[in-house]
Amino acid sequence: MDVQTFLGGIPAVSVRNETGSSQIILVCEHASNYVPDHLSNLGLPDAKLAEHIAWDPGAVEVAGILSDLLDAPLVHANVSRLVLDINRRPDHPGSIVTLSETTVIPGNEGLSAAERSIRCEAIYNPFHSRLEQVLATRQFSNPWVLSIHSYTPVYKGLNRPWHVGILHDADVRLSAQLIEALKRDRNLVVGDNQPYAPSDGVYHTVERHTKPFERLGAMIEIRNDLIADRAGQVDWAHRLHNILAGMRKT
Numbered sequence: 735m736d737v738q739t740f741l742g743g744i745p746a747v748s749v750r751n752e753t754g755s756s757q758i759i760l761v762c763e764h765a766s767n768y769v770p771d772h773l774s775n776l777g778l779p780d781a782k783l784a785e786h787i788a789w790d791p792g793a794v795e796v797a798g799i800l801s802d803l804l805d806a807p808l809v810h811a812n813v814s815r816l817v818l819d820i821n822r823r824p825d826h827p828g829s830i831v832t833l834s835e836t837t838v839i840p841g842n843e844g845l846s847a848a849e850r851s852i853r854c855e856a857i858y859n860p861f862h863s864r865l866e867q868v869l870a871t872r873q874f875s876n877p878w879v880l881s882i883h884s885y886t887p888v889y890k891g892l893n894r895p896w897h898v899g900i901l902h903d904a905d906v907r908l909s910a911q912l913i914e915a916l917k918r919d920r921n922l923v924v925g926d927n928q929p930y931a932p933s934d935g936v937y938h939t940v941e942r943h944t945k946p947f948e949r950l951g952a953m954i955e956i957r958n959d960l961i962a963d964r965a966g967q968v969d970w971a972h973r974l975h976n977i978l979a980g981m982r983k984t
């Protein structure tokens with residue numbers, strides 16, 4: 735197996751609306767639950783690959799609708815995070831997991847350095863190169879990086895109270911505006927660095943493509959039962975569009 739054939743002819747990354755006029759660049763790292771055939775489902779039954787452990791259900795649909803509403807590029811991955819999570823540093827334990835929530839991932843156990851390396855070259859490197867290429871060619875000098883995710887309402891048996899969470903690091907230029915705007919809907923429980931935070935190692939993509947360049951960035955996590963069908967996806971895309979369209983672009 736070599737890097738060229740590892741993904742079975744599927745590109746690691748796709749870009750929608752690449753020439754869109756928006757200053758905002760949307761990202762969806764966990765858009766797909768695709769596992770190349772030669773990895774034999776990583777030893778999991780088909781039903782497991784439909785679950786949130788393999789991807790972020792609903793996220794790429796929301797991101798796609800939002801991309802069209804904003805006329806913003808959307809950079810999204812085409813491979814399951816169970817093969818390799820591009821939103822983790824390659825040396826992070828969460829890059830290739832052997833346990834996701836409570837599910838053992840047999841196909842990730844005992845990988846050699848060469849097997850880890852080929853996944854990185856076939857998935858991680860092309861994704862981040864392509865995203866940086868899109869960011870570097872924007873007509874604006876300071877593109878915003880907004881990464882769209884979804885999360886499971888119940889994790890390890892515990893209910894999560896938030897409808898949506900905004901994740902950010904010490905630079906709150908974008909996240910503070912998002913949180914304030916979302917909280918105007920009194921029916922919403924809005925998480926501030928919930929249900930995850932950068933200290934969990936889950937902020938890698940935004941950090942990598944914003945911090946060295948002083949770009950604005952944030953991650954949006956939407957509870958996946960709210961965007962399980964088309965109506966919910968359209969509703970959340972419009973909600974985010976209304977907020978983002980009203981923000982001052984600096």
Ligand SMILES: [Zn+2]
Pocket residue numbers: 764790882883884
């Ligand atoms: Zn995610």
